[in-house]
Amino acid sequence: MARKPARRYNRTVDFPRALREHRARRRLSQLDLALRAGTTQRHLSFIESGRSAPGRNMVVRLADSMDLPLRExxxxxxxxxxxxxxxETPLDGPALAPVRTALAHILRGHLPYPALVVDGGGGLIAANTAFDLLAEGAAPELLGPGANVYRLALHPLGIxxxxLxxxxxxxxxxxxxxxxxxxxxxxxxxxxAPDPSGTTLGFAVPLHLRSPYGELRLMTTVTSFATAVxxxxxxxxxEAFLPADPATADALLEAAAASTE
Known part of the structure; x- marks a missing residue:
């Protein structure tokens, strides 16, 4: 998978605006961000107005101080x-082979419960066989590698x-x-619109799903690579799904046994 060429920006226009937008989204004042980045509010004001061009280290410090995702x-x-x-290493390249191996191991190890791996845009990278039960009946165009799992979850032709x-x-x-x-x-x-009588666990919103093995109630956990550079x-x-009650655990075990027959 070839890496996309880096986009070119107008230094005098795009950077000040982008910096202001990032700061505003994080609800930081100029003083807050300046203190975090180890500079003065006056200097930051000059940078945001385009009156001063920051050095590379300053841009890195500002980005770190706002805890931006690596892409941003x-x-x-x-x-x-x-x-x-x-x-930005291609996932199918040799450098990330240990990552692919680890993810495949985790997906298999989570059986008989569903689990999947998605990219930053929600594109499906991989899933274990138990995920088929969740996606059952969805339109083919919403399924498969690269399909958007958020669209699969909410589209009328999806899940x-x-x-319920x-x-x-x-x-x-x-x-x-x-x-x-x-x-x-x-x-x-x-x-x-929200239903005031909707089902909750008190501590989490379960996925309450109709299936051939009865109604499933599933909690979800989302894991990321915390030290990634x-x-x-x-x-x-x-994203790993866990049974929220014994009946769901039994149903998933039954579905797993049926898939191996």
């Missing part, structure tokens, strides 16, 4: 006229018709799409 750190450096700091608490579950999914505004706006139209690796998410 690279883009901020590019906008300032500097080379990216973090590599949504079988989700779609209003509550749908809002849980939408809340994870803050960095994907266009997709979030699309999928929001599929989510009904590569863009591709930093954006990978492992």
């Amino acid at each position: 750190r690279n883009e901020l450096l590019l906008r300032a006229g500097y080379a990216p700091a973090h590599p 949504a018709p079988r989700v 608490n779609l209003a509550e579950w749908g809002r849980h999914v939408l809340a994870r799409l803050g960095h994907l505004a266009e997709l979030r706006d699309e999928l929001a139209g599929y989510v009904p 590569d863009v591709t690796l930093s954006e990978l998410k492992l």
Whole structure:
């Protein structure tokens, strides 16, 4: 998979605006960010107005201080006229072979419970065989490697018709799409208004799903590579489903046994 060429930006226009937008999204004042980055509010004001061009180290410090995702750190450096700091290695390349092996091991080890791996945009990278039970009946165009799992979850041709608490579950999914505004706006139209009598566990919103093995109630956990310094690796998410009650655990065991017959 070839790496996309780096985009070129107008240093005098794009960087100040991008910096202001990142700071505003994180609800930081100029003083807050200046203190975190070890500079003065006056200097930061000059940078944001375009009156002062920051050095590379200052851009890195500002990005670190706002705890930007690695992709956004690279883009901020590019906008300032500097080379990216973090590599973006193809997932199917030899350098990330240990990662692929580890993820495959985890997916198998989570059986008979469903688990999947997605990229930063929600594209499906891999899933274990138990995930087939969740996706059963979905339109073919919403399935397979690269398909968007958030669209699969909420689209009327996806899992949504079988989700018994779609209003509550749908809002849980939408809340994870803050960095994907266009997709979030699309999928929001599929989510009904909240039901005051919706099912919750008190501590989590379960996926309440109709299946051939009865109604399933599943909790989810999301795991990432916390120490990643590569863009591709930093954006990978492992989502694992766990039974929220004994009946669901039994149903998943039954489904796993049937799939091996």
